[in-house]
Amino acid sequence: DAKTTQPTSMDCAEGRAANLPCNHSTISGNEYVYWYRQIHSQGPQYIIHGLKNNETNEMASLIITEDRKSSTLILPHATLRDTAVYYCIVRPMTTDSWGKLQFGAGTQVVVTP
Amino acid sequence: NAGVMQNPRHLVRRRGQEARLRCSPMKGHSHVYWYRQLPEEGLKFMVYLQKENIIDESGMPKERFSAEFPKEGPSILRIQQVVRGDSAAYFCASSPGDSLAFFGPGTRLTVL
Numbered sequence: 261d262a263k264t265t266q267p268t269s270m271d272c273a274e275g276r277a278a279n280l281p282c283n284h285s286t287i288s289g290n291e292y293v294y295w296y297r298q299i300h301s302q303g304p305q306y307i308i309h310g311l312k313n314n315e316t317n318e319m320a321s322l323i324i325t326e327d328r329k330s331s332t333l334i335l336p337h338a339t340l341r342d343t344a345v346y347y348c349i350v351r352p353m354t355t356d357s358w359g360k361l362q363f364g365a366g367t368q369v370v371v372t373p
Numbered sequence: 374n375a376g377v378m379q380n381p382r383h384l385v386r387r388r389g390q391e392a393r394l395r396c397s398p399m400k401g402h403s404h405v406y407w408y409r410q411l412p413e414e415g416l417k418f419m420v421y422l423q424k425e426n427i428i429d430e431s432g433m434p435k436e437r438f439s440a441e442f443p444k445e446g447p448s449i450l451r452i453q454q455v456v457r458g459d460s461a462a463y464f465c466a467s468s469p470g471d472s473l474a475f476f477g478p479g480t481r482l483t484v485l
Contacts, residue, residue, distance in 0.1 A: 298416075301462075301479075302478060302479070303377075303464050303466075303476035303477050303478050303479050304416065304464070304466075304476045305476070306473055306474075306475065309473075347415075356404075356470055356471065357404075357406075357421055357428070357429065358404070358468040358470070358471070358472060358473060358474045359404060359405075359406035359421065359466040359467070359468045359474030360406060360418055360421055360429065361416075361418065361474070362418070363408075363415045363416040363417070364415060365415055366415065
């Protein structure tokens with residue numbers, strides 16, 4: 261049973277910000293929100309994760325709502341190489357199985373020139 | 374520091390043959406995870422191993438599939454008597470155990 265809900269697809273113009281929403285209304289207090297992406301025919305690539313505070317790294321920003329029931333991944337200046345399937349995943353913080361992730365269908369993001 | 378390595382990248386087998394997929398984790402990583410991605414579908418967890426131990430095999434098919442992670446050498450995912458439905462991309466990921474897991478480039482298995 262999916263713990264996250266994401267739109268099936270979205271388009272974004274090159275150079276513009278891409279805002280990818282994710283609903284995780286049943287998230288528990290000890291679960292992180294993770295984002296990975298999978299460029300066609302490649303292995304998943306880690307992007308960012310967070311618990312309750314907003315996070316930013318060189319790839320993206322993660323905005324988590326105060327009630328933690330949803331989040332938004334922001335790619336500040338999308339490029340053609342950002343075309344990929346983006347996965348939003350929730351994962352408990354108490355387990356040592358960091359690589360056991362429940363991937364849903366994700367959002368297919370297409371960046372257009 | 375090299376990333377997770379998988380070989381072969383592409384593997385073709387005829388029905389009934391065996392397929393062996395190898396995964397070399399990142400340096401310092403002792404935890405390995407295998408995933409399968411069927412055509413046009415999402416990634417599904419198969420098995421989680423630490424050195425010489427299977428920790429969680431809840432996603433492994435009950436028959437024909439096995440995995441190992443010996444003390445020395447890569448982790449091996451073995452599929453016996455392959456069938457056409459085994460055609461998929463198989464990814465492994467590794468982690469040091471207390472932080473993020475990183476994925477390899479995958480092995481694409483085609484069963485003729």
